[in-house]
Amino acid sequence: MPDTTLPNSWDARARAHSFFGFTDLPSIEARGTVVVTHGEGPYVIDTEGRRYLDANSGLWNMIAGFDDLDLIRAAQDQYAKFPGYHAFFGRMADTTVELSEKLAAVAPFDGAKTFYTNSGSEANDTMVKMLWFLHGAEGRPQRRKILTRLNAYHGVTAVSASMTGKPYNSVFGLPLPGFVHLTCPHYWREGGEGESEAQFTARLAAELEEVIAREGADTIAGFFAEPVQGAGGVIPPSEGYFDAILPILRAHDIPVIADEVITGFGRTGEMWGCQTYGFTPDAIIASKALTAGYFPMGAVILGPELGDRLQRATDAIEEFPHGFTASGHPVGCAVALKAIELVEGGLLDNVRRLTPAFEAGLARLAEHEHIGEWRGKGLMGALEAVKDKATKTPWDGDLSVSERIANTCTDHGLICRPLGQSIVLCPPFITTDDQMDEMFDKLGSALDEVFAGLS
């Protein structure tokens, strides 16, 4: 450990003038911060020269690792050609036009139209405003409620945090009124005593019917779902979930939005998570892997029907009064074009090739007496720690079990993320077989070490 008491250490400097979000402050008090200087493939290196295999791809986004020369050159070339522009007043960079064409080509529906933001939160926020605007323009202004699920993560702006189904948002007095959260489709945790997975799925479909009846279908603006809940702890839906709920939403004319901020661009083994689960949403929210994390950018990708309706509604008032200064930034667009090329040119194949070893590694560690469940899809996975495997009893929250595991991993040069009592893994798509072994070996030793200290 570096001497974090030195007043001019990177740690001290980081804490003096930077305000940390989503950071457990007692942990950094005890352990110091990690200030990172650069990366090599899937590794990052800190100011003390320590190397970490980043099994979280940064924050799910750095799918091509931390030093991809094609992405770096795409940004450099675009900076040299035209370093920045907006997308207001009928003007737009040529590179932005090209990215929209590319997204239309890879979208899971024909005739897509894209609106750009700087983040996933802003893309969800934008989509909600689009729905409010659309329903108002179509003479149904009371259609304003948004349906999401508990444990969902849709972002941090006031609206996207309201969509997020996490208790921590209560410190902000959120959710805002009109944001309704359905049961999380996690069979292992939410399934009842003696309830089969099919019965569980049917129960959630019935709950959706009841909620729609209770709230009134004509008050609901849209339904948003991550194909696999990511920051909720990597939760693939229960068997048949989307097949069961989509007809209900369709029957009530409720637009279905897939928040593919994590699952988009290959993470689940298909280009889109909705393809993995066999459904076609009305629009897609993208960010994170869109630029492989090399530029901040988000996108609302509208399907043909919703796109046409929004276009008509906009035509009627001559302007959609919404946009961000850096919407469709040409450097971000150039990077995204390259990132999609990389996904199509091999990264998606890598995900498919690596998935069996990834699942086998998770399954092997799940044999541990204190791992209750492994779950995942493609290259996103989680192990959930339990005190008692048979009864699924969690550890006492004060023990901070997943934080201990993640901290022990960090000490051994592996970055993975504690989420609730789970450890989340979502390695970059460039991970090699050896690096995959390194990841599971280090995580396995950390599990042994931490659980040995607890029992």
Ligand SMILES: *Cc1c(COP(=O)(O)O)cnc(C)c1O
């Ligand atoms: C990360 C994330 C967001 C928010 O994206 P930001 O760029 O952090 O605003 C939204 N939805 C999902 C599913 C995410 O994982």
